[in-house]
Structures are given as structure tokens and as C-alpha cells.
Amino acid sequence: MENICKPKQEAYDNLGPLVVKALKARHFDSWYFSSVEEAKEKVLSLIEKGKSIGWGGSYTLEQTGILEAIKNGDYKVIDRDNANNKEERKAIQKQALIADYFIMSANAISQDGVIVNLDGNGNRAAAMVYGPDNVIVVAGMNKVCKTVEDAVNRTRNIAAPINAQRFDIKTPCKTSGSCENCKSERSICASMVISRLSFPAGKIKVILIGKELGF
Numbered sequence: 001m002e003n004i005c006k007p008k009q010e011a012y013d014n015l016g017p018l019v020v021k022a023l024k025a026r027h028f029d030s031w032y033f034s035s036v037e038e039a040k041e042k043v044l045s046l047i048e049k050g051k052s053i054g055w056g057g058s059y060t061l062e063q064t065g066i067l068e069a070i071k072n073g074d075y076k077v078i079d080r081d082n083a084n085n086k087e088e089r090k091a092i093q094k095q096a097l098i099a100d101y102f103i104m105s106a107n108a109i110s111q112d113g114v115i116v117n118l119d120g121n122g123n124r125a126a127a128m129v130y131g132p133d134n135v136i137v138v139a140g141m142n143k144v145c146k147t148v149e150d151a152v153n154r155t156r157n158i159a160a161p162i163n164a165q166r167f168d169i170k171t172p173c174k175t176s177g178s179c180e181n182c183k184s185e186r187s188i189c190a191s192m193v194i195s196r197l198s199f200p201a202g203k204i205k206v207i208l209i210g211k212e213l214g215f
Contacts, residue, residue, distance in 0.1 A: 004212055009034070012141040012210035015111070019144055019208060022113030027201035034210040036064050039138065043207055044069060046136060047101050054078035054096020056104035056124035059166070060138055060214035070103065093123045102132035105214050106139045106206075107159040108151035115195040115206070116148070118155040120169075120188035128193050128204065135204045140213025148194065160189050162215040 004012075016032035023030035033039040043066055047053060053075045061067040071077055078096045083089035096102060104124050108116045115137065119125040127135055145151040156179040164174040171187055172180035179189070198204040 009210060015144065016141060016208050016210055019109065019111055019113065020206075022111065023109075023206050024113075026113045026196060027198040028113065028115075028204050028206050029198075029202045030206040030208070032208045032210070036209060036211060036213075039207050039209045040064055040066050040069065043103070043136060043138060044073070046134070046205060047073075047075065047103075049074045050076065051100035052076040052078060053101040053103065054080070054093075054099040054132070055102065056096075056127060058103075058105040058138070058214065060105040060140060061103065063213055064138065064209070066103070066138060075101075093121075097123065097126055097131040099132050101134045101136060102127040103136045103138065104128075106137050106143060107155035108143050108145050109139060109206070109208075110145055110148045110151045112148075114148045114151065115204075116151040116155050117193045117195075118160060118189050119191045119193075120186075122191045125191045125193040128195050133203070137204060137206045138209065138213075139206070140209050140211050142212045143214065144208070152192070152194075155192065156189065159215050163188055166215070 013034055020030045020032045031042055078092060078099055080089050080092040083092055106115050107118050117125050145154050161173040161177050164171050169186050169188060171184045172182045
């Protein structure tokens with residue numbers, strides 16, 4: 001997690017509540033917090049003890065300590081990281097799609113409250129559309145973009161190339177550092193979900209944090 005300068009923090013603190021207002025107008029339950037600890041506390045308060053919970057791959061969840069808290073919490077954890085092989089991991093990921101809660105980040109969010117996610121195997125994208133009763137999205141303010149078009153551009157030209165590097169996926173963007181609109185079998189850009197509303201209302205909950213988090 002990067003430390004940010006005072007002017008940027010103030011800018012995030014000004015913009016964050018406005019994005020929350022836009023998200024709420026689209027029926028996403030939403031909150032903004034300046035600090036990671038406050039955000040982490042809120043996320044954990046939203047998850048009922050004893051319920052099942054899965055997650056999508058997210059550096060943000062790792063950075064904030066939220067993933068560790070969930071793994072060590074009083075929940076029925078559906079942990080794909082405990083898989084012994086690819087097939088078992090895939091089966092666990094499918095179980096997560098019918099969990100009581102699914103927690104993830106977002107690739108980008110527009111200032112008018114639209115959430116954009118780009119996926120390779122599609123587990124995060126699928127959770128946004130259908131399956132879990134509750135989806136909790138945790139995102140740093142660095143992922144907020146002016147328009148939906150800007151948000152789509154961010155997912156393809158910032159998030160995807162960095163994640164290709166992170167997972168050592170041999171795609172053109174891993175080499176060039178930007179989207180090449182490839183059709184590679186290993187592409188992590190197979191499915192894009194643009195969530196303009198939460199349906200039903202309140203199913204998707206968004207926690208915005210005034211920090212530089214994730215990719």
C-alpha cells in the first residue's frame with residue numbers, strides 16, 4: 001500500500017463521498033473511508049458470523065489485511081488457495097459462486113457509479129452478475145475514473161497488463177505493457193462485466209478507500 005501526499009488525500013476525501021452518492025443512486029450500498037482500518041472494520045461488520053464466504057483474486061484484499069481477517073474469522077471459508085491441483089481449485093471457485101458472501105475488488109469505477117471488471121476465467125465477473133447473495137467490492141480511489149469509457153480503458157491498459165505480469169501470463173500485453181486486443185488462449189480479458197445497477201438493490205456493496213490500492 002502506497003503512502004499518498006496530503007493534497008491527493010484531500011482530493012480523494014472530497015471525491016470519495018461524491019462517488020458513493022452516485023453508487024447509491026444505482027442501488028449499490030456504498031461507503032467511503034479515508035483509512036484502511038476503518039474500511040476493514042466496515043467490511044467485517046457486513047459479514048454475518050458462521051456464513052459461507054468466497055473471494056476473487058485481489059491484491060487489494062491482501063494489502064488491506066481483509067483477506068487474512070476473513071481466513072482467520074468465524075466464517076465458513078471457501079478457500080481456493082487450499083486446493084491441491086487445478087481441478088480442485090476450479091471446483092472450489094465454483095462453490096464460491098453460491099456462497100452467502102463473495103468479496104472482491106474492481107478493475108475500475110466511474111465517477112457516476114458504474115463498476116467495470118475484466119476477467120480471464122470469469123469467476124469475479126460471474127459473481128457480480130448472479131450467484132452469491134451478497135457481493136462486497138473493496139477498491140482504492142486510484143481505480144476511480146471520470147467516465148465509463150475511461151474505466152474500460154483502465155481495465156484494459158492498466159489493470160490487465162499489470163496482472164499479466166503478476167501472474168506471469170504470456171500475453172502480448174505482458175511484453176508491451178498495454179492492451180494489444182489479443183486473442184491469446186491465456187488472455188485475462190475474456191469477459192468484461194459493466195455493472196450499471198445493483199440487482200436486487202443492495203446485493204452489491206462497495207467500500208471505497210482513500211488510498212492507492214491494487215492494480
